[in-house]
Amino acid sequence: MKQKIQVHVADDHKILIEGIIAVIDTDKEIEVEGYSLTGKEVIDWAKEKTADILILDINMPQYDGIEVLKYFKLKKIDMKTIILSSYDDVKLVQEMITLGASGFLSKDSAGEHIINAIKAVHADEQYFSDAIKSNLLKLYTGQKVESGERPESTIANSLTDREVEVLKLIAQEHSSPEIADILNISQSTVDTYRKSLLKKTNVKNAVGLAMYAVKNKII
Template identity: 40%
Template sequence: MTKNIRIHLADDHQIIIHGIQTLLNTVPNFQVVGFSLNGTTVYEDVINNRADVLVLDISMPEKDGIEVVKEFAAKGFPCRVIILSSYDDLKLIKEIMDMGVTGYLTKQCAGDSIIEAVQAVAKGEEYFCETIREKIFSHATKNNPKLNTYKPNVNPLLTEREIEIIILIALEYSGKEISEQLFISTNTVETHRKNIMKKLKAKNTIGIVKYAMNNHLVIS
């Protein structure tokens, strides 16, 4: 039996809360257990509702989303946190992720990504919506002469994130450097590496690099 995922929403606009709740309610094992309209009550509301996942607007009245995250970090995270924001500034995103947040969505892509984001962070995975993920990767590989900007057909079993990891490995980034560049944990990087090796039937990192070169993901 699939365990229910208890979700708390924090936004100062009830119409946005209603819209997100309507989307989340289409998933059988999602349960929206409450909402907050200002930042000062979020921590206690999450505790009282025993939420597994918090979807938090960064622009909250009285105490903004960043202050709420700092409170969570100081007191111990009682749940997984997904930030919902109009901002796509990479410095801000890195700062928030470094504090312990595991998901980040722009409001423009929330409708397409919120369900997948909740499912991912509830399992302990980090999640970025597509526009943010692409912006982070583009910044990580900026001006690298070995990056092939043309995206050829690759193994359909590979996710977009796994392709990015393959490229960075082939560009000689260490696991720690990949973690820092993509704003994800080293454990997540290692999990991706193991999944990639399994999908490619590669015995080691050399096999991953060969795959990147043979499929023109990087320029040799």
């Protein structure tokens, strides 16, 4: 008898994991190896174990999906990954592809799609949800989307630790003087971080920063 496809599921919502397991259980060729509730758990898991397919949520506490993929790339861990996301964000997909993801599944999509996605990716194909595909089409009409190894990530020149700290506090409604007080640095420094955050995230004001923080599960 053929070996079943081993799947590991990572999402911070246990209910959702149980749903995925329930759906996968209906298929004879696929098997859930285990699950993780945070990015840290995924990384710890990957140190000792592996799976044929990793289903990875982007928004997780303690290292999000992006960080996990970056870690995999760094450690040369080569695991086929299907991204699970609430946002049909093309930019995110781009980044995911450059980070080695093979599939992109919207949380809105029904269960059968998971099965199809897993089988497609396991057969070395790529799988994208319909919403993503139409979004991509709009963007790259005529151009093909390569899964190539672009050296630079298009989005997010990765924020520094301190920048993330400031970003969190901004998203928690703190003003610059307050942040300066909390972090025990001068207001000027806080403002410097504000500027670099605006540049790096490519948004136009503090509201944009807060939204960025929400989307990237930084808060």
